[in-house]
Amino acid sequence: MNVGTNIRTLREQRNIKQQEIADLIGMHRSNYSKIENGQREISVSALDKIARFFNITIDELVHLDGDLPQEVDIEDKTTMEQLKLMQELDEEERSMIFKMIDSFLTKKKFKDFFNKNVASL
Structure with a gap:
């Protein structure tokens, strides 16, 4: 699953139109649609705005399936x-x-x- 699919999932769960997210990140709706379809990359700043909009972290947005990377504890390592x-x-x-x-x-x-x-x- 790519980040565009994750954004679409969140947007559809909340019944938000593509235009609202496109306006949020300052992008034309057709270009935003390409992000959701995996045809265009999204900038980090736009990703940050969307994550804040949905009140989640960028990590949570990228890993919507809950498979967040785990922190490595190096205190007890040789x-x-x-x-x-x-x-x-x-x-x-x-x-x-x-x-x-x-x-x-x-x-x-x-x-x-x-x-x-x-x-x-």
């Missing part, structure tokens, strides 16, 4: 398991994590150096 999970992130997210790790390691090295060389004076 370091190797955490690294494997990190590989599933996109490049920008991985880069951000590695920059944070580098920052913490640099801070620790500086602290160790300071304690060893300066604090003993």
